Amino acid sequence: MNRTEATPLSPRSIGFNPSLLVENKSHGLGVFAAQSFVIGDRLTIFDSEFVEYPTRYTIQVDQRKHLVTEGNLGAFLNHSCDPNARFVAETLEMIAIKPIKKGEEVTFNYLSSEWDMAAPFACQCGADGCHKTIRGFQHLSQEHKMQLADLALPYLRRLIALEPWWMKDELSESEEGLCLDGKPVLQLAREHGTPLYLYAGKTIRRRLGELRAALQSTGAPYRMHYAIKANRFAPILALVRAEGDVGIDASSPREVALALESGFKPEEISVTCSMPSRKDFEKFAGFGVHLNLDTFSALRRWAATPGRNPRVGLRLDPGIALGYGDNPKLSYGNSKFGFSFAQAREAYAFARQQGLIVDTLHIHVGWGLQQKIAGLLGHVFTQVAELARDLPDLETINIGGGLCWKQASQDMPLAIGSWAELIQRHLAPLGLQIAIESGTFVVASSGLLVTEINTLEQRFQQPWIGVDCGHNVNVYAAHYSIPQEIIAVSQPTADVAAHYVVAGNINEANDIFSRSCALPSVVEGDFLAFFPAGAYGASMASDHCLKGLPKEWLI
Numbered sequence: 001m002n003r004t005e006a007t008p009l010s011p012r013s014i015g016f017n018p019s020l021l022v023e024n025k026s027h028g029l030g031v032f033a034a035q036s037f038v039i040g041d042r043l044t045i046f047d048s049e050f051v052e053y054p055t056r057y058t059i060q061v062d063q064r065k066h067l068v069t070e071g072n073l074g075a076f077l078n079h080s081c082d083p084n085a086r087f088v089a090e091t092l093e094m095i096a097i098k099p100i101k102k103g104e105e106v107t108f109n110y111l112s113s114e115w116d117m118a119a120p121f122a123c124q125c126g127a128d129g130c131h132k133t134i135r136g137f138q139h140l141s142q143e144h145k146m147q148l149a150d151l152a153l154p155y156l157r158r159l160i161a162l163e164p165w166w167m168k169d170e171l172s173e174s175e176e177g178l179c180l181d182g183k184p185v186l187q188l189a190r191e192h193g194t195p196l197y198l199y200a201g202k203t204i205r206r207r208l209g210e211l212r213a214a215l216q217s218t219g220a221p222y223r224m225h226y227a228i229k230a231n232r233f234a235p236i237l238a239l240v241r242a243e244g245d246v247g248i249d250a251s252s253p254r255e256v257a258l259a260l261e262s263g264f265k266p267e268e269i270s271v272t273c274s275m276p277s278r279k280d281f282e283k284f285a286g287f288g289v290h291l292n293l294d295t296f297s298a299l300r301r302w303a304a305t306p307g308r309n310p311r312v313g314l315r316l317d318p319g320i321a322l323g324y325g326d327n328p329k330l331s332y333g334n335s336k337f338g339f340s341f342a343q344a345r346e347a348y349a350f351a352r353q354q355g356l357i358v359d360t361l362h363i364h365v366g367w368g369l370q371q372k373i374a375g376l377l378g379h380v381f382t383q384v385a386e387l388a389r390d391l392p393d394l395e396t397i398n399i400g401g402g403l404c405w406k407q408a409s410q411d412m413p414l415a416i417g418s419w420a421e422l423i424q425r426h427l428a429p430l431g432l433q434i435a436i437e438s439g440t441f442v443v444a445s446s447g448l449l450v451t452e453i454n455t456l457e458q459r460f461q462q463p464w465i466g467v468d469c470g471h472n473v474n475v476y477a478a479h480y481s482i483p484q485e486i487i488a489v490s491q492p493t494a495d496v497a498a499h500y501v502v503a504g505n506i507n508e509a510n511d512i513f514s515r516s517c518a519l520p521s522v523v524e525g526d527f528l529a530f531f532p533a534g535a536y537g538a539s540m541a542s543d544h545c546l547k548g549l550p551k552e553w554l555i
C-alpha cells in the first residue's frame with residue numbers, strides 16, 4: 001500500500017522530469033531514477049503550495065502546514081522504512097541519502113514528515129525494522145521516535161523534545177500553566193469559578209473544517225449535521241450556525257426546539273429518535289422535520305400522525321460491535337437501535353404501504369471508533385451499499401457520528417482520512433448524498449473540565465485527591481468507564497510525584513474519576529483539568545444531590 005495505489009493518478013498529468021520517471025512496476029506506481037544519483041544530490045524540488053489539513057497527497061512541513069503534491073512527482077513518491085531520499089522542509093527538496101542506481105525506486109519515510117497521517121496504511125516495504133502500520137510520527141513509541149530523530153523534520157524534533165500526547169493545537173503551556181487556545185486556564189477558573197467547562201471556539205471551527213475537507217475528498221455530495229446532544233451550549237450553537245453549511249442532528253422535540261431557536265431551519269434538522277411517543281410525534285410533525293425511524297411501530301404511528309413529513313429514513317443496526325473499548329454501552333451492534341439488514345427490505349415495503357417515502361438509510365455504528373475497526377466499518381458500508389441499490393426512493397445515506405478524539409495516550413482513533421476513504425470506496429459510487437451527524441469529533445477536543453482540589457489525604461496507602469465535582473458533572477468514568485487525561489493546571493508538564501486516586505464529591509462509591517492518576521505534587525486549592533471534555537460533559541450533567549450544574553465558557 002502506498003499513496004499511488006490508493007488512488008492512481010495518471011503519470012501523464014505530472015509533466016516531464018528527465019531524471020525521474022513515474023512507472024508502474026511490481027507494486028503499483030512509483031518514482032524511479034532515470035539516472036544514477038550520489039548522496040546529497042537534489043532529486044526534485046516542489047512548488048510551495050500549502051494547505052492546513054493533511055490529505056493522502058500532502059507532505060507535512062510544520063504544524064498545520066501541509067505541502068500539496070497532487071499533480072506533481074510528490075504524489076507518486078512511495079514510503080519506505082529504509083528510504084534512499086529525505087525531504088527537506090526548509091527548501092522543499094527531496095535529497096538522496098544513499099547512492100541511487102538508474103532504475104531504482106526513490107522512496108522517503110512518511111514517518112519523517114507526517115505527525116498524524118490522513119490515510120494510514122500497512123507497510124510492505126520489507127525493510128529490517130519496518131514499522132508495519134504507518135500512521136504518523138505521533139503514534140511511534142518514544143524509542144522509535146528517537147531512532148527517527150535524525151531523519152525527522154525540524155517541527156517533529158521540536159515536538160518530541162516536549163510533550164505529553166494531549167499537548168497539541170488546543171492545549172499549550174505558558175508561565176501561568178495550562179492554556180486553552182492560548183488563554184491561561186488558571187485565570188479563567190478564578191474568574192468564572194469551578195466546576196467549569198471551557199471550550200475553544202477556534203478548535204470547533206478547525207474540526208468542522210477537517211470534516212468538510214474529508215467529505216469533499218470523497219467526491220460525493222454531502223451534508224454535515226452537528227449532533228446537538230454532544231454540547232448544546234448556546235454560544236457553541238451560534239458558532240456552528242455561523243458556519244452556514246452545518247445542520248443539526250436532534251433526538252428529541254426539545255432539541256429540535258432549541259435548534260430552531262438557534263437559527264437552524266426545519267429542513268436543516270435531522271431527527272433520529274429512540275422509542276418516540278405519540279406526543280413526540282405530534283411535536284415533530286408540528287416542526288416539519290425529517291425523521292429517521294427504527295421500528296415498525298414508529299413507522300406505523302408516524303404515518304398516522306396528522307401533518308407528518310411523509311419522507312423518512314430507516315435506521316439500521318450494524319450487526320457488529322464497533323464502539324470504543326469493546327464497551328457494549330458504546331457499541332450499537334444488535335442493540336436497541338435500528339432494523340437489521342435482514343429486516344430492512346420488509347421495513348421499506350411496510351413504510352411504503354403506510355404512505356411514507358423512504359429517502360434515507362441511516363446507520364450510526366457506535367461511539368469512539370478506533371483505527372482497528374476500519375476494515376469492519378468497510379464491511380458495514382458494503383452491506384449498506386448493497387441494500388441501497390435495491391431501494392429506489394433513496395436520496396441520502398446518513399452514516400451518523402462515531403469519529404472521536406483520543407481519550408488516553410494508547411488510543412488510536414479512526415483517522416478522518418481512513419473514514420473518508422471508506423466513504424469514497426463503498427458509498428460514493430451510489431451517487432447519493434452522504435449525511436453525517438458528528439458530535440464528539442466536533443467538540444470533544446475543544447473542551448476542558450476544570451475542577452478544584454479540596455481534599456488531599458493519604459488513604460489505604462495511596463494519596464487521594466477529592467475535587468469539587470462528581471459524576472453528575474462528568475459521567476465518563478462512572479457511567480462508561482472511559483478514561484480522560486487529568487492535568488495539573490498550574491504545572492501541566494511537571495514530573496510525576498505520585499499516582500493518586502481522584503474522587504468526586506457525590507455520595508456514591510463509584511464516583512471515582514481515576515484510581516491511578518499520575519500527577520506532580522499538588523496541594524489543596526490547586527486546579528485539575530480533564531481532557532477531552534467538550535462532548536457529552538455539560539450536556540449530560542445533572543443536579544444530582546443538588547450539587548449544582550457546572551459553569552460553561554466559550555473562548
Ligand SMILES: Cc1ncc(COP(=O)(O)O)c(C=O)c1O
Nearest residue numbers: 227272364401402437438439440
Ligand atoms: C443517532 C446518533 N447520531 C449521531 C450521534 C453523535 O455521535 P458522536 O458523538 O459519536 O459523533 C449519536 C450519539 O449518540 C447518535 O446516537
